Amino acid sequence: MGVKLSRTFVLRKLHQLSGIMPLGIFLLEHFYTNSKALTGPADFNNAVKDLQSIPYILFVEIGGIFIPLIYHAVYGLVITMEARPNNLAYPYPRNWFYLIQRITGMILFFFITFHVLNFRFGLIPGLNTISVAHSPQMAFDIVSREFRIIPIFIVYMIGIAATVWHLANGIWLFMVDWGITIGERAQRLTGYACIAFGVVLLLVGINAAIAFIRPGGLLGGIL
Amino acid sequence: MSAHAVNQKKSNRVPPKTVEIHIRRRANPDSPQYWEVFELPYRPNLNIISCLMEIQKNPVTKEGNPTTPPVWQMNCLEQVCGICTMVINGRARQSCSALIDNLEQPIKLEPMSKFPNIRDLVVDRSQMFDHLKQVNAWVELDGTHDLGPGPRMDQEEVQERYSYSRCMTCGCCLEACPQYEGDNYIGPQAIAQVRLFNMHPSGKMTRDERLEGIMGEDGITNCGNAQNCVKACPMGIPLTRAIYEENRETVVHGLFGWLKS
Numbered sequence: 001m002g003v004k005l006s007r008t009f010v011l012r013k014l015h016q017l018s019g020i021m022p023l024g025i026f027l028l029e030h031f032y033t034n035s036k037a038l039t040g041p042a043d044f045n046n047a048v049k050d051l052q053s054i055p056y057i058l059f060v061e062i063g064g065i066f067i068p069l070i071y072h073a074v075y076g077l078v079i080t081m082e083a084r085p086n087n088l089a090y091p092y093p094r095n096w097f098y099l100i101q102r103i104t105g106m107i108l109f110f111f112i113t114f115h116v117l118n119f120r121f122g123l124i125p126g127l128n129t130i131s132v133a134h135s136p137q138m139a140f141d142i143v144s145r146e147f148r149i150i151p152i153f154i155v156y157m158i159g160i161a162a163t164v165w166h167l168a169n170g171i172w173l174f175m176v177d178w179g180i181t182i183g184e185r186a187q188r189l190t191g192y193a194c195i196a197f198g199v200v201l202l203l204v205g206i207n208a209a210i211a212f213i214r215p216g217g218l219l220g221g222i223l
Numbered sequence: 224m225s226a227h228a229v230n231q232k233k234s235n236r237v238p239p240k241t242v243e244i245h246i247r248r249r250a251n252p253d254s255p256q257y258w259e260v261f262e263l264p265y266r267p268n269l270n271i272i273s274c275l276m277e278i279q280k281n282p283v284t285k286e287g288n289p290t291t292p293p294v295w296q297m298n299c300l301e302q303v304c305g306i307c308t309m310v311i312n313g314r315a316r317q318s319c320s321a322l323i324d325n326l327e328q329p330i331k332l333e334p335m336s337k338f339p340n341i342r343d344l345v346v347d348r349s350q351m352f353d354h355l356k357q358v359n360a361w362v363e364l365d366g367t368h369d370l371g372p373g374p375r376m377d378q379e380e381v382q383e384r385y386s387y388s389r390c391m392t393c394g395c396c397l398e399a400c401p402q403y404e405g406d407n408y409i410g411p412q413a414i415a416q417v418r419l420f421n422m423h424p425s426g427k428m429t430r431d432e433r434l435e436g437i438m439g440e441d442g443i444t445n446c447g448n449a450q451n452c453v454k455a456c457p458m459g460i461p462l463t464r465a466i467y468e469e470n471r472e473t474v475v476h477g478l479f480g481w482l483k484s
Contacts, residue, residue: 004438005438006438006439006440008439008440008441008442008444008445009438009439009442009444009473009477012445082402082407082445083402084401084402084404086399086401088313089313089314089399090314090451090454090455092449092450092451092454094448094450094451095449095450097449098448098449098450173448176448176463176467176470177444177446177470178471178474179468179469179470179471179472179475180471181467182464182467182471184461184464187467
């Protein structure tokens with residue numbers, strides 16, 4: 001018997017999958033590249049240059065990042081529109097997570113749009129008009145100059161925190177949505193694992209951002 | 224708050240002299256909702272139903288205006304039929320088991336918001352029955368002849384199936400669900416019944432039909448994992464477990480089913 005797959009079923013499953021792969025994987029790669037700034041501007045600039053030398057970079061970037069990102073963002077907004085939050089009547093942790101997942105999603109919609117136009121394309125007149133990707137030799141300086149503007153740095157801190165939350169909770173959601181985690185104990189244990197993962201990822205992400213304004217990051221000179 | 228804590232709080236409290244009840248009413252399906260306030264003398268061990276019966280006997284509002292007697296549904300009065308479910312102080316629960324001593328006053332009674340409101344506290348929950356039909360929530364048996372004793376189930380499965388079988392179709396899970404609105408999502412109630420019948424040795428034979436019942440536009444993927452359902456369920460049914468088991472079944476069926484054809 002043929003399997004009838006409804007539109008919603010396919011779109012939701014693609015949404016859940018795209019959040020982990022490629023977007024979650026990409027975030028890890030992104031934080032890895034950012035962390036290159038810990039050992040100095042030259043290492044970071046070389047890492048940016050290396051990324052630009054990936055074979056078929058245009059297709060990798062479009063198929064691996066832009067299409068999944070736009071799909072995940074736009075369909076995520078569609079899902080968010082369906083929500084009828086009732087957190088005051090039912091104030092349970094998972095219900096708050098449900099709401100926060102949607103709030104961080106909306107924050108990310110605006111933050112990532114700004115971030116991509118800003119650094120990837122250099123299309124924010126008055127702030128930055130140089131594409132980091134196309135000028136690897138200036139990459140560190142472009143970021144460093146912007147991060148010294150306090151409001152911009154705060155926007156990035158909020159953006160990083162929202163992204164990390166969205167991914168860490170998103171991994172948990174993926175595991176239940178795809179039937180990997182089932183029972184109550186497994187839900188709890190994978191929940192702890194995702195919190196631990198999120199805390200580590202948040203520290204890595206913030207430390208990498210700080211490395212652009214303080215040599216060596218938070219623990220500069222110690223490690 | 225645990226039941227113990229509630230009882231402790233209760234014992235330290237001076238019983239009130241009166242019970243004030245606000246009811247969100249509606250005269251007929253097409254007319255607007257309005258609030259009416261009633262007050263009745265307190266006595267120990269009152270529940271919502273006994274208060275409503277008192278109001279029904281003498282339908283006069285707190286201000287002294289005569290009104291129509293409020294309408295609600297009830298049947299078993301021991302929290303097994305589910306028909307008396309309403310929203311009490313913001314949360315869906317059975318009014319028969321809602322004791323006045325455990326509730327904050329003034330008590331607010333509202334009809335469930337996720338179903339068509341017929342009159343006062345009465346709602347039409349037939350969409351839940353439609354959902355059960357949509358997922359073939361039964362075991363196909365042809366004829367009345369003796370089919371023998373049937374296959375055996377292990378104790379673990381029996382226990383799990385028993386918990387799903389306790390569903391009384393009250394609708395608390397749907398009222399508490401932030402994703403359930405109108406007919407856009409089939410909801411935990413029907414998904415748990417898919418699990419119940421897909422675990423049954425004879426029910427398994429029509430497993431794919433049930434899976435496709437929850438893989439449509441209003442299907443299982445609309446779950447947002449807020450997990451209010453499992454907290455709101457008065458029968459303690461492991462609804463999230465049922466949803467996640469069916470997530471696994473539908474993912475395998477959806478992703479790999481076509482490879483069998």
